[in-house]
Every structure is written in structure tokens, then in C-alpha cells.
Amino acid sequence: MEKVSIIYADTYGLSPLRRALLRLLEPLGGMSAFINPGDRVLLKPNMLSAKEPDKAVTTHPAIVQVVAELVRESGGIVLIGDSPGIGSFSRVADKSGIHSAARESGATLVEFSDAIVIKGSGTFRSINIARAYYEADKIINLPKLKTHEMMTMTCAVKNLFGAVIGTEKAGWHLKAGRSRELFAHLLLEIYLLKKPTLNIVDAVIAMEGNGPGSGDPIKRCLLIAGVNPVAVDVIAGELAGIPADLLPIEREAEKMGLAGALRKEIELYGTAVETIPEIRFKLPSGLDVQFGLPSFLAKALKNQLTAYPEADKETCVLCGVCRDACPPEAITIQNSALSVDNARCIRCWCCRELCPHNAMRTRQSLLLKVFTRLSGAKKTQESSSSEPSGISR
Numbered sequence: 001m002e003k004v005s006i007i008y009a010d011t012y013g014l015s016p017l018r019r020a021l022l023r024l025l026e027p028l029g030g031m032s033a034f035i036n037p038g039d040r041v042l043l044k045p046n047m048l049s050a051k052e053p054d055k056a057v058t059t060h061p062a063i064v065q066v067v068a069e070l071v072r073e074s075g076g077i078v079l080i081g082d083s084p085g086i087g088s089f090s091r092v093a094d095k096s097g098i099h100s101a102a103r104e105s106g107a108t109l110v111e112f113s114d115a116i117v118i119k120g121s122g123t124f125r126s127i128n129i130a131r132a133y134y135e136a137d138k139i140i141n142l143p144k145l146k147t148h149e150m151m152t153m154t155c156a157v158k159n160l161f162g163a164v165i166g167t168e169k170a171g172w173h174l175k176a177g178r179s180r181e182l183f184a185h186l187l188l189e190i191y192l193l194k195k196p197t198l199n200i201v202d203a204v205i206a207m208e209g210n211g212p213g214s215g216d217p218i219k220r221c222l223l224i225a226g227v228n229p230v231a232v233d234v235i236a237g238e239l240a241g242i243p244a245d246l247l248p249i250e251r252e253a254e255k256m257g258l259a260g261a262l263r264k265e266i267e268l269y270g271t272a273v274e275t276i277p278e279i280r281f282k283l284p285s286g287l288d289v290q291f292g293l294p295s296f297l298a299k300a301l302k303n304q305l306t307a308y309p310e311a312d313k314e315t316c317v318l319c320g321v322c323r324d325a326c327p328p329e330a331i332t333i334q335n336s337a338l339s340v341d342n343a344r345c346i347r348c349w350c351c352r353e354l355c356p357h358n359a360m361r362t363r364q365s366l367l368l369k370v371f372t373r374l375s376g377a378k379k380t381q382e383s384s385s386s387e388p389s390g391i392s393r
């Protein structure tokens with residue numbers, strides 16, 4: 001059985017957060033169960049882009065700081081690193097507060113720039129992985145729980161994609177094309193290349209809607225931890241109210257026979273799930289909507305049931321960031337107008353994720369709008385800040 005621990009946490013205040021993290025890790029043996037004195041321990045937060053902590057785009061710096069302190073108290077040497085999707089590492093570290101977190105905790109920031117080539121035999125023959133990531137003695141994965149336009153949700157497994165350096169990420173998107181399954185398979189292979197020692201999810205304030213970069217913060221008041229990121233994601237998905245069949249990483253992990261992909265393989269510790277208020281995160285508007293239609297009908301209606309990106313003329317400043325990042329070069333800017341070639345678009349939503357002006361919208365057919373509404377992809381219950389009672393072991 002895979003152990004996953006969940007703890008109620010409604011604040012990023014350092015003292016209560018420290019208490020919550022200690023309680024969270026206690027059923028797993030505490031931080032010292034994972035760290036040996038002298039270990040070089042890499043903390044891998046989500047550092048997607050240069051946004052303030054309250055935007056919920058990046059892992060909150062208070063979590064990074066307290067985890068770094070706990071690792072140091074166990075004798076580890078702490079490094080904090082990532083390869084941001086947009087913007088320079090130093091700018092993202094400054095704006096997200098992670099630079100200060102490193103300074104306060106005595107950790108060293110490491111930009112993922114130098115890569116090591118790893119041979120593979122699955123989706124890739126070889127892949128360039130950040131050396132600082134691959135050569136660390138231990139990885140502590142610190143994802144933010146967010147919805148994700150392409151993969152429905154980003155949490156522990158998806159956060160490890162940051163080990164692929166900068167622009168090379170776009171190349172892997174292109175290779176996967178429109179196949180969410182192939183991309184999920186790649187992400188799982190990256191996880192298997194170098195398994196994290198521990199995963200701690202920041203779901204105190206999570207993100208719903210058009211994540212991972214343009215969604216809305218949502219109070220979930222939870223921390224989730226476990227050794228197996230697949231199992232952690234299964235529980236995170238459940239706590240976000242996302243139907244399991246909409247999580248391609250979990251379904252692909254199941255096909256690959258990976259441990260932790262099935263709910264029945266997971267043993268929960270900490271706050272009892274049945275006492276946690278149910279929430280259904282609002283799903284991204286560009287997501288493929290699955291209605292259980294017969295395949296012939298789904299095929300016939302494919303074009304009408306597919307959302308594509310479209311620049312909002314009022315807010316788009318034609319800066320070209322999306323065009324330059326688009327893996328299949330589906331975006332052109334001509335005569336002061338931006339257009340997307342739907343036939344080329346692989347619907348990776350990198351353009352929306354990377355647009356610094358939040359100008360990329362979703363274009364949906366009328367039929368898709370109706371189906372999206374019918375799918376009930378909306379929050380059914382507001383987040384509660386009251387502490388759930390009951391502890392399960």
C-alpha cells in the first residue's frame with residue numbers, strides 16, 4: 001500500500017505552517033526518515049512564471065522555506081531549483097518570494113541550465129535533464145495543486161517536467177502532439193528516471209479554472225504528502241473533485257502498471273477524507289470535454305467539440321511571446337493581427353500559459369459551450385475554512 005498523508009492547513013504563517021508540516025510528515029516517519037546528514041537535497045517547487053504568491057501560480061514561498069528548514073535540521077544541504085516556463089529564473093525566484101525563502105532558510109538557489117543526457121527506451125531515445133536535478137542525492141518535490149488546460153490537473157508528477165530545461169519542453173509537447181496519453185506517458189517516464197524521495201503538495205490555496213497560469217486561486221486548506229507522486233496525485237485529484245477518468249496521467253500510470261495509480265492501493269493518514277468539505281474545482285475552458293458519447297458521434301462532432309485558443313483583440317499587444325513558444329508554429333502575426341492555424345494547433349495551451357498579458361482566450365463552438373455547461377464542470381460547494389475533525393490512521 002502507498003501511504004499518503006493529508007493535513008488541514010489554512011494559513012501560510014510560518015509557525016502554524018511548520019506545525020502542520022510536522023504533523024503531515026509524522027505518519028511517514030518525519031523528515032529525518034528521508035534525509036541523511038550530508039545529503040544534497042534539491043527542493044523542486046513549481047516556479048512556472050514570475051507571479052506573486054497570492055496568484056497561486058507558484059508554490060508558496062512559506063512552504064519552501066519551512067521544508068528547507070526541516071531538511072537542514074535533519075542535516076541535509078538544501079538546494080532549491082527549477083526551470084521556469086516563462087521569464088528568467090532570477091525574476092521568477094524574486095517575484096514568487098522563493099528567493100527570500102532561500103535566503104531565510106540558508107538554502108542555495110540553483111537554476112536548471114546545465115543538462116545531462118539520459119538514454120531511454122520508451123517515449124524517448126534520449127532526454128536532457130537538469131544536472132542539478134539528476135545528480136542531487138534526494139529530491140523533495142513541492143508541487144502546487146492546480147488545474148491544467150492540457151492535463152486537467154498539475155500536481156506531483158507534472159511538476160517534475162520542470163527537470164526538462166526551458167525551451168526543450170516545447171519540443172516534447174510537439175512530439176506528443178494532441179495525444180494527452182503520450183504526453184502523460186512521457187511525464188511518467190521522467191518521474192521514473194529519478195524518483196523523488198518525498199512529495200509535499202501546496203493545496204492551502206490551490207488554483208481552479210484556466211490553470212496552470214491563468215486560473216483563479218481557490219482555498220483548499222490542505223497539505224498532502226507521500227513518497228509516491230502517482231498516489232499523491234490520485235488523492236489530490238479526488239480532493240479537487242476531478243473525475244478520475246479526466247486525469248490522463250493517472251490513467252496512463254494504471255496502463256503502465258505503476259504502483260499507486262489505483263485508489264485501492266492507497267492508505268490515507270492524517271485528516272480523515274470524509275471530514276474534508278467536498279469541492280469540485282472549475283475545470284479549464286480549453287479542456288477536451290468527455291461526455292461518454294458513442295465514438296462514432298464523438299468523431300462526427302470532433303470539430304464542434306474542440307476548443308481552440310484565440311487572442312483577445314483588446315488585451316493582446318502582439319508581443320509575439322506565444323508565437324515564439326508555440327511548438328508546432330501554429331501562430332502567426334501579420335498586418336497587426338494574430339491568427340491561430342487550428343489544423344496545426346496541438347492544443348497544448350502553452351500560448352495561454354505563457355502570455356504575459358493574459359490575452360489568450362478559448363474559442364468554443366456553440367455546441368461545445370452547451371456541452372461544457374451540461375458537464376457540470378463547476379464548483380458545487382464553496383471552500384470551507386473550518387477545520388475538519390477526525391483523524392484516520
Ligand code: SF4
Nearest residue numbers: 316317319320322355
Ligand atoms: S503572448 Fe499574449 S499578448 Fe503576446 S502576442 Fe500572444 S496573445 Fe498577444
Ligand code: SF4
Nearest residue numbers: 326345346348349351
Ligand atoms: S496555438 Fe497555442 S495551444 Fe495551439 S499549439 Fe500553439 S501554443 Fe499550443
